[in-house]
Amino acid sequence: MEGSEECSASGTHQLVGEREELVKLEATYANLVIRKKIRTLSLAYPQWRSIRGDGNCFYRALWVGLVEDAVGRGGDPVEALRGRFQTAEATLQASAAPALTEEDSWRQVRQHFAKEEAEKKTGTREWARWYEDSETSDMFVRYLRSLTSRSLEQRRDELAVFLPEGQALADRRALAERMGEEAEQLEMSALLATLDVGVRVYQLDRSEGPFAVYILPDERFKGRGELVTLLYRPGHYDLLYKRA
Numbered sequence: 001m002e003g004s005e006e007c008s009a010s011g012t013h014q015l016v017g018e019r020e021e022l023v024k025l026e027a028t029y030a031n032l033v034i035r036k037k038i039r040t041l042s043l044a045y046p047q048w049r050s051i052r053g054d055g056n057c058f059y060r061a062l063w064v065g066l067v068e069d070a071v072g073r074g075g076d077p078v079e080a081l082r083g084r085f086q087t088a089e090a091t092l093q094a095s096a097a098p099a100l101t102e103e104d105s106w107r108q109v110r111q112h113f114a115k116e117e118a119e120k121k122t123g124t125r126e127w128a129r130w131y132e133d134s135e136t137s138d139m140f141v142r143y144l145r146s147l148t149s150r151s152l153e154q155r156r157d158e159l160a161v162f163l164p165e166g167q168a169l170a171d172r173r174a175l176a177e178r179m180g181e182e183a184e185q186l187e188m189s190a191l192l193a194t195l196d197v198g199v200r201v202y203q204l205d206r207s208e209g210p211f212a213v214y215i216l217p218d219e220r221f222k223g224r225g226e227l228v229t230l231l232y233r234p235g236h237y238d239l240l241y242k243r244a
Contacts, residue, residue: 016064016131017050019241033206041202041211041231047241048231055180057237058188058230059141059148062199064131064239065228071127078120082113085143088194092150105143112139142179144191149173151190162186182235189217198226202240204233 022042026035049064051057066084070077089106131137152159152173163172163186175181183191192199198221203212215222229240 013052014050014132015052015060015134015137019047019049022046022048022240031206033208034204037204037211041204041240044243045202045229045231045240046243049239049241051236051238053236055182056138056141058183059144060131060137061230061237061239062191062197062228063137063140063144065199066197067127067130069227076120077127078113078116082110084195084197085109085147087196088147091194092147092154095154098150105139105146108139109143112136138179142177145177145179147194148176148183148187148191151194152176152187154194155190159186159190185216192217192221197228198222198224200226200229201232201237202229204231 022038022045025048026038029035029038051061051064066081067077070080073080085106129136130140152169156169160169163169172186176183176187188199199216201214201216203214205212215226229242231238231240
């Protein structure tokens with residue numbers, strides 16, 4: 001996913017911004033094509049949420065989307081998220097090498113879920129804290145990066161042809177695990193396939209014509225009710241919210 005328009009609002013002092021009207025984003029651009037695209041997109045996706053542009057934006061946006069989806073389903077979000085991660089762990093356990101770093105990230109996630117179960121009894125759960133609190137949010141970003149690295153290892157044979165010439169898979173895995181390193185489509189697709197999560201991405205750039213739209217990890221997820229929708233501006237991802 002590439003484009004020529006620089007992301008003029010990719011950064012935010014907050015890790016995760018509040019939900020806002022998407023049309024407000026129009027004021028940050030002078031380019032008329034981009035302004036028109038924002039207005040058009042806002043008809044179907046009237047709200048967005050900015051994610052800090054710190055190199056972790058894809059992973060953090062995905063995490064926010066997963067939490068919001070789990071909360072919105074009406075069951076126990078802890079059980080829903082833990083179940084999704086346990087399934088991913090089982091998928092990777094048989095064939096994937098351990099992460100190169102952060103080997104204990106899954107243990108930390110399990111401990112967090114156990115703590116949240118204890119808080120359930122006191123009624124003190126605050127779901128937004130899971131992604132707004134920097135320590136908690138970064139813990140889950142590190143875990144998603146660890147899953148990504150192991151997913152790359154599991155799919156090493158099918159992904160080998162997509163690696164740049166001269167780049168070893170171990171080097172690519174190390175980049176995936178490093179905080180602040182941007183995710184590229186290879187990492188995104190590997191992680192989403194392991195999580196069995198579909199993501200729809202709208203690319204905002206100044207090219208004429210309709211939006212470029214991507215379904216990740218692949219077109220098989222199209223129409224399966226993608227859990228998360230992202231707005232991509234070169235080098236950065238934010239969250240989009242579909243009209244109810």
